[in-house]
Amino acid sequence: MAMLDWLRSRRVSSSKGAKPNAIVRVTPTPFYAVSIVPGQNACGATQSQSGKRWLSAGAPRLPLPGCNAQSCGCRYAHHADRRSAERRWIDRAAMPQHFDGVERRVMRKRGRRDTDY
Template identity: 50%
Template sequence: MSSKSWFARWFRGKPEKAPQRPAAPTNPYHAVSVVPGTDACPAAYRFAGQRYLSRQAPRLPLPSCDVQNCNCRFKHHKDRRSGPRRHSDWGMVMAGYSGQERRHTRGRRSTDEY
């Protein structure tokens, strides 16, 4: 190796890194909702409060937006669901079945007692 090639490599510096794209959400249920900005168009208010999976969300500015400088934005959510869906999520206890057991045959497995 010649000293000239070593010298050229030394002063060339580190190669610049290519700009990285933002990482795609790892959560497949990541959702967004539209937050209308100041002086928002009527379309923004129609979409407000509705959650969309990130891949299916409408683009901003909305196609029917007629505002010169749209400042609507997305609010990010970890899930498309917005609240508790089951009684147990609300702290309610579900009543068990209180009727008479009608199964008299044994199950399919050898370990089943019935």
Template identity: 40%
Template sequence: MEETAFFGLLAASVLMGALVLHRRKETREEARLRREKLVFHAVSIKSGNEACQAAQYLKGVRFLAQEAPGLPLPGCHAAECTCVYVHYDDRRFHNRRDVYMNKVYLAAEVEVERRHEAGRRKTDRPSLQAAH
């Protein structure tokens, strides 16, 4: 019976060790992804109804979080500033590759072939059979 208890305890220990190691691996990966995401963390300034001129000027502008101006904005003359930061994962509004996703590049006119010689591949050369 002592052997059964020993092997049961050993199996439980191995299982717990495997779970701990697996959990650490996930945590490291999540931390790496979080750090990468924070590199381009951005903010914009959302102002209230009585926004100062500085807040109105910056409406819709995204800043990298570490480059954003502090609140209240310099030049704010409100008795109590109601501006807040709105957070984003990325500074960009749209995916830069939208033109490729919409296949706009395929709509370009096809230019006239300017090469005079055939390519080096067998498929680029005219077949001898076709010439006869």
């Protein structure tokens, strides 16, 4: 089933120069957050969790345990992943600087045989 959805989303018109009629889907990352938005008659369990954020995989399921509402009107609010760029210094630098000092490593044989380097 997933393969069929994938094939449908990759559909492109065959004529050259035509715009693709592919279905664009944004794949959610595992690092986006959700929070609970209380419904109209929210219970105390939901009110105590209001404003708290969880990673999507770790969020509690709705209705929350201890919910005493007849029908839960609470929902999740989805928050985008705040990470937009690489965090590593080397990824941020245009080109890493090469070392131009004196080489101080001592070259010695690494093995016990004469043929080892």
